[in-house]
Amino acid sequence: MPKAEHLGEFEQLALLAVMRLADEAYGAKIQAELEATAGRAAAISSIYITLTRMEKKGLVRSELGPPSEGRGGKPRRYFRIEPEGVEALQGSRAQLMAMWSGLEERLKQV
Amino acid sequence: MPKAEHLGEFEQLALLAVMRLADEAYGAKIQAELEATAGRAAAISSIYITLTRMEKKGLVRSELGPPSEGRGGKPRRYFRIEPEGVEALQGSRAQLMAMWSGLEERLKQV
DNA sequence: GCGCGATGTTCACATTGTAATAGTTATTAT
DNA sequence: ATAATAACTATTACAATGTGAACATCGCGC
Numbered sequence: 001m002p003k004a005e006h007l008g009e010f011e012q013l014a015l016l017a018v019m020r021l022a023d024e025a026y027g028a029k030i031q032a033e034l035e036a037t038a039g040r041a042a043a044i045s046s047i048y049i050t051l052t053r054m055e056k057k058g059l060v061r062s063e064l065g066p067p068s069e070g071r072g073g074k075p076r077r078y079f080r081i082e083p084e085g086v087e088a089l090q091g092s093r094a095q096l097m098a099m100w101s102g103l104e105e106r107l108k109q110v
Numbered sequence: 111m112p113k114a115e116h117l118g119e120f121e122q123l124a125l126l127a128v129m130r131l132a133d134e135a136y137g138a139k140i141q142a143e144l145e146a147t148a149g150r151a152a153a154i155s156s157i158y159i160t161l162t163r164m165e166k167k168g169l170v171r172s173e174l175g176p177p178s179e180g181r182g183g184k185p186r187r188y189f190r191i192e193p194e195g196v197e198a199l200q201g202s203r204a205q206l207m208a209m210w211s212g213l214e215e216r217l218k219q220v
Numbered sequence: 221g222c223g224c225g226a227t228g229t230t231c232a233c234a235t236t237g238t239a240a241t242a243g244t245t246a247t248t249a250t
Numbered sequence: 251a252t253a254a255t256a257a258c259t260a261t262t263a264c265a266a267t268g269t270g271a272a273c274a275t276c277g278c279g280c
Contacts, residue, residue: 008235009237010238042237043238043240045238045241053235071247073244074243
């Protein structure tokens with residue numbers, strides 16, 4: 001029973017990638033999305049571990065795709081964000097935006 | 111020698127609070143600022159531990175205020191953000207903004 | 221002197237993030 | 251048929267980040 005109070009830095013990014021990819025959100029693609037969009041290198045293990053932990057907290061769910069799609073390897077595991085995940089994400093975002101508000105201007109003067 | 115690749119969730123918030131408070135950034139006030147502006151409860155120990163660790167990485171520096179100011183207790187420890195800290199903060203922000211871009215609209219439809 | 225309020229500090233632990241490595245299975249090459 | 255390769259998922263052990271509880275310091279008012 002994790003306490004699950006706040007989303008970690010990487011948890012936020014991983015959730016966002018899942019949302020962006022909609023129904024194409026599986027491990028390898030999530031990794032590519034993070035690299036391409038955020039410029040954030042992430043180990044593939046970080047992605048699986050983080051998403052699996054979040055699944056236990058009810059922030060995402062996952063299901064296996066069809067066993068074959070003209071390719072080898074294990075079937076893909078597709079992730080979907082749950083309403084709780086969306087909510088957590090919006091909460092984190094609101095905190096950061098509140099803290100940033102008014103700071104951009106000040107930074108320009110330096 | 112920590113590796114210090116990315117800022118954690120709380121590291122970001124703590125740095126932002128230090129920036130917002132300018133030359134009034136000491137432990138208790140940082141805690142109050144987080145609560146007031148972000149609605150984020152944080153243990154006072156989290157603040158000191160996190161900022162002390164970031165000081166070792168060169169993201170902030172700190173100095174003790176005058177021993178007394180008509181009040182008891184240890185002298186206040188004032189924190190300042192360093193240019194490296196500002197840079198790290200902007201990097202984290204850019205990643206999140208990139209990942210969020212385009213998602214707000216999609217969310218409204220749910 | 222004694223307690224109170226306003227600080228800062230430390231320790232032990234829980235949660236979050238990563239590197240290294242192993243496992244699965246279709247397709248292609250030999 | 252067998253082996254190599256490619257495209258994936260999974261586990262383990264550890265490092266970094268975050269927290270709760272408890273303690274230490276010191277001026278002020280009684």
